[in-house]
Amino acid sequence: MNHVLVVEDDRALGELVCDALAARGLVAERVDSDIAAYRRIPLLPTLAALIVDVNLGAATTGFDVARFARQVIPHIAVVFMSGGTQAAAFRAHGVPDSDFLQKPFRPGDLAGVLASRLAAKRD
Numbered sequence: 001m002n003h004v005l006v007v008e009d010d011r012a013l014g015e016l017v018c019d020a021l022a023a024r025g026l027v028a029e030r031v032d033s034d035i036a037a038y039r040r041i042p043l044l045p046t047l048a049a050l051i052v053d054v055n056l057g058a059a060t061t062g063f064d065v066a067r068f069a070r071q072v073i074p075h076i077a078v079v080f081m082s083g084g085t086q087a088a089a090f091r092a093h094g095v096p097d098s099d100f101l102q103k104p105f106r107p108g109d110l111a112g113v114l115a116s117r118l119a120a121k122r123d
Helices: 011-022 034-043 062-072 087-093 107-122
Strands: 003-007 027-031 049-053 077-082 098-102
Touching: 003 011, 003 034, 011 027, 011 107, 027 034, 034 049, 034 062, 049 062, 049 107, 062 077, 077 107, 087 098, 098 107
Parallel strands: 003 027, 003 049, 049 077, 077 098
Antiparallel strands: none
């Protein structure tokens, strides 16, 4: 079963994303900060995907968290989401072979993007 870590500082949105993923048969876990993500990622060597908000408050960015995740788990699928960051910033700072969703988005859109990314990782 695919395990997904959701890094989102907005608790309601993070829970909505996790619920949408769980409804599609994924094991979704949410953390609310970069610090929590940095602590959790090394403990999840079989983590299949990272869904990360780009803007995580005053701390490091979701781009930083994704780079760290790829150092620990090189094959991890990554989907960035943001309400403020534009796609150009994603192209400049995101990790290779990742996706970007502009908030607001429908949970089904996220699930579709993630399913495609996970399928690409299996090939």
